[in-house]
Amino acid sequence: MDAPIGVFDSGVGGLTVVREIMRQLPSENVIYFGDTARVPYGSKSKATVLKFSKQIVRFLMTKNVKAIVFACNTASALALEDMRDEITVPVVGVVRPGARMAVSMTDTKSVGIIGTYGTIKSGIYTEYIRQLDKNVTVVGKACPLFVPLVEEGLLEDRITDDMVERYLSELKQYNVDALVLGCTHYPLLVNPIKRFMGDGVTLVNPAYETAKELKNILAKNDLLNEGKKNPGYEFYVSDGVDKFKSFADRVLPINVGEVQVVDIESY
């Protein structure tokens, strides 16, 4: 089926999910929306994240998407379940796939979750993980400085190592052997996090598993678009086209072309 998949995030981080969709579903058309005018979502209330997510879903529905991916951990954690019933197409978030992957990876039955204040406070990773295996201990830690550090480009830096140590020391004591990168910016900090946590800890990036779940759901609903040669990709933001473009061109294997600004508050 030819209709596009709608993907959204509070900003640019969700492009790591788009990259994975391009890999695993190379024939699908994708419409991406990044809410760059109102980013970040991580410290905002459930009511606000829900309101913003509803506006974005309404916008994506005007593009006749056949499925919607919440490629933002905070929106997946705070808004997705409340909205599921009112969305008429299949919906996938990043939290449930991330939780599933973590459970399959842990031997010590101790899993760490790092994310924004909103994601950690919601307790949703813990809930999903314990639905899958109630013997798993889940330790969550909000790491609010990671996003600004990534956005400042301090990926390999003494200051970032310093913050990694502060945020993750406690987790290390819990003997976790799987750590979920519960924010789409965090995969960019894989190196300093790996260095600190050591080889015994698997870093779980939910993007891969999210694309896999999307593929399963499309297949189950007979919505796959197999065999198409030149899929189309469209990118929309609420602010800052140039900044978005330069980030997207680095993250994605394609040139994103024209990026359009959407007055998202009017949806």
Place this chain on the structure above:
Amino acid sequence: MDAPIGVFDSGVGGLTVVREIMRQLPSENVIYFGDTARVPYGSKSKATVLKFSKQIVRFLMTKNVKAIVFACNTASALALEDMRDEITVPVVGVVRPGARMAVSMTDTKSVGIIGTYGTIKSGIYTEYIRQLDKNVTVVGKACPLFVPLVEEGLLEDRITDDMVERYLSELKQYNVDALVLGCTHYPLLVNPIKRFMGDGVTLVNPAYETAKELKNILAKNDLLNEGKKNPGYEFYVSDGVDKFKSFADRVLPINVGEVQVVDIESY
């Protein structure tokens, strides 16, 4: 005149300006709006900051304010001049008062400005300072990690000292003797900044001069409300009442009481 003064900021930082207004204009009623749902403004485009500022001014006008204070450096830098003609009451921003104060403080004729990307990129401090004294050299530096460090409460911390050194080393070489804290969060970092810059550099907090300019403008327009005993203060935000309240109660000499949420996008 009894009508309140409207003050706004992208979030909580503008409360430092409200505190100064309370000191210098103790009889005035104040309405404060903090755009906590869309904070921060510092890395967003002029078009977006202008749009948000217009919505907020429309909201404040519904409260029949007699004057409006842009207590946000980014909004003062990117939106105020474009909006001045359409606002029917006197308007004060923080940039012009900050610029004036810096010029009056410098002997070396070399002034530093630190602020958000938006404020620094706009070049507006440089423009105002050189209108006042074209012999002053102005050196600007964006310090985008300062706001998240303040919001994480790392006011006295090795990491903050580290970032202060990185951001300000270049400024130090220019022999500046006055440094404008061109973002309302930065006064909270006065200690680490003072330690690094040394006693020879005056840190300029525009809040004081802004309240003074407001007083002059009210007087000139015969709008002062002198002699009233119990001024009223009202606080509005677009998100996160509890978080705002706990911050405000620490910054202000009063208990802020009820904080109301405004659907600012509808203005």
